Amino acid sequence: MxxxxxxxxxxxxxxxxxxxxxxxxxxxxxxxxxxxxxxxxxxxxxxxxxxxxxxxxxxxxxxxxxxxxxxxxxxxxxxxxxxxxxxxxxxxxxxxxxxxxxxxxxxxxxxxxxxxxxxxxxxxxxxxxxxxxxxxxxxxxxxxxxxxxxxxxxxxxxxxxxxxxxxxxxxxxxxxxxxxxxxxxxxxxxxxxxxxxxxxxxxxxxxxxxxxxxxxxxxxxxxxxxxxxxxxxxxxxxGYPLNGMYDDVFTLESQVIEVRDKPSYPVGELGVDAFGHKPVYIDKGIRRKVLLAMGHLDYCDYKDLIPQDKDVEILGCSSDHTIMDVTDAPRTYHVGDIVKFNLIYGTNLFLCHSQNVQKVFIDEE
The missing domain is CATH 3.20.20.10 (Alanine racemase)
Incomplete structure (x- = not known):
């Protein structure tokens, strides 16, 4: 496949x-x-x-x-x-x-x-x-x-x-x-x-x-x-150390679908998001933002995703999109790039059960 x-x-x-x-x-x-x-x-x-x-x-x-x-x-x-x-x-x-x-x-x-x-x-x-x-x-x-x-x-x-x-x-x-x-x-x-x-x-x-x-x-x-x-x-x-255990049994990979400079605070009258919540936004001016082709439907809660690139910030998500602030990252992001995440139990549970997430098995050192 x-x-x-x-x-x-x-x-x-x-x-x-x-x-x-x-x-x-x-x-x-x-x-x-x-x-x-x-x-x-x-x-x-x-x-x-x-x-x-x-x-x-x-x-x-x-x-x-x-x-x-x-x-x-x-x-x-x-x-x-x-x-x-x-x-x-x-x-x-x-x-x-x-x-x-x-x-x-x-x-x-x-x-x-x-x-x-x-x-x-x-x-x-x-x-x-x-x-x-x-x-x-x-x-x-x-x-x-x-x-x-x-x-x-x-x-x-x-x-x-x-x-x-x-x-x-x-x-x-x-x-x-x-x-x-x-x-x-x-x-x-x-x-x-x-x-x-x-x-x-x-x-x-x-x-x-x-x-x-x-x-x-x-x-x-x-x-x-x-x-x-x-x-x-x-x-x-x-706070328990890994002590020789591998922390990369599961790695989530997502593809970049948009890279643009945009405001950090929404423009217009604010109501609720797609899930009926009222998010809190911080105005940091214009920031470089990356859009990923995955969302709530795939992993449930973006707050539990752990970007392997430690210099990015996940701002939020909708059902099918995840928004990251990459302004402070030394890497330059482009459309088509792959972004990788480590996971904890809750996000992994949803990803494994999602029919929309491809599962790829490797057997490597």
Whole structure:
């Protein structure tokens, strides 16, 4: 396919390297890794690179992404991250070996569906420890449900317990918070009379505890996508150094479609923009401006784009256009030039899922 823009260049070699490093770092603490492919729209080459990088599971919150991975012949066990809907339990037992769960009605339906399919499906029961998304708030109820799965659901395997933090309530994965999960796991183990295979202590935000060396003993699994795909997020958001991780697994490239000197303040009576907002403008006089052929529709929020040219400023965007001030850049921009950006998780998520963005895979040092 001829190059078209915007395009997302994905370096699979650097992705495998990042996966290996995360897996090895976690393994030193007895922790397995579920490589989360949702942030890359479940693209099969990305899933394969994570598997080749040593991830013991591949995970997504989207059934169609897991189905695509299975259809591609990748044999790494698959984990459904979003707690399942009643309407999809029949499909789930055919597609994924593992799933996160937080509702007894769904678990009973899942047990029935697995039995009818002649399968044993592995479940991880979720605790809500304060982030207020999925999971049992009443831990007595959670222990009772785990016991019911263990003792009365022959087609389900109680693989373990898990938690999510940081995704909705922005709760930090502190050692104390993760210890709460370990304590719940111990209660479940005492009730069922055996050790759980999995105590899943969260996502990339919990990986910081591994790096700090203070993740509680007893956490045996993490579900990590962001730190493998975009390790620079921990650098930008929390100040953690890359330590040999690649920050260019994903590079956004966009083409210049106009270069002109224009006022920095709109001329005319001001109302709202195309999205009903009232932007704030600063009058800096006439500035050299570059127009790029991409916009909200492709990446959601221009504020999260990171230009590789540090001397430019992104001023804003509409659905299909991005406006940059390049007055202070030593480089001279021309129509047809390609402008490159580094990304953080949110922008990458939209770009990977956009049908209007070409995906290009490379495998380079």
């Amino acid at each position: 001829a190059n078209r823009y915007p395009r997302l260049v994905i370096n699979l070699n650097h992705l495998r390297h990042n996966a290996h490093q995360v897996v090895d770092t976690c393994a030193a603490r007895g922790i397995s890794v579920a490589g989360v492919i949702k942030g890359a729209a479940g693209m099969v080459p990305v899933a394969q690179a994570m598997a080749d990088g040593g991830c013991q599971f591949l995970a997504s919150s989207r059934m169609e992404q897991l189905a695509g991975v299975k259809a591609a012949g990748i044999t790494t066990p698959l984990l459904m991250l979003r707690v399942p809907m009643l309407s999809e339990v029949d499909e789930l037992v055919q597609v994924a070996e593992y799933s996160l769960n937080s509702d007894i009605t769904v678990l009973r339906a899942l047990n029935k569906a697995a039995g009818e399919a002649g399968k044993v499906h592995h479940v991880i029961i979720m605790a809500d420890l304060g982030d207020l998304r999925e999971g049992f708030w009443d831990k007595d109820e959670m222990v009772d449900v785990c016991a019911e799965v263990e003792e009365h659901m022959d087609n389900l395997d109680l693989a373990g317990v898990g938690v999510n933090v940081g995704c909705y309530g922005s709760v930090v994965a502190t050692p104390e918070k993760l210890q709460e999960l370990v304590d719940v796991a111990r209660r479940v183990e005492e009730r069922i009379g055996r050790k759980l295979d999995i105590v899943s202590g969260g996502a990339s935000s919990s990986y910081m505890r591994v790096l700090d060396g203070n993740i509680p003993e007893g956490i045996t699994n993490l579900r990590i996508g962001e730190e493998i795909l975009l390790p620079q997020d921990l650098l930008y958001l929390y």
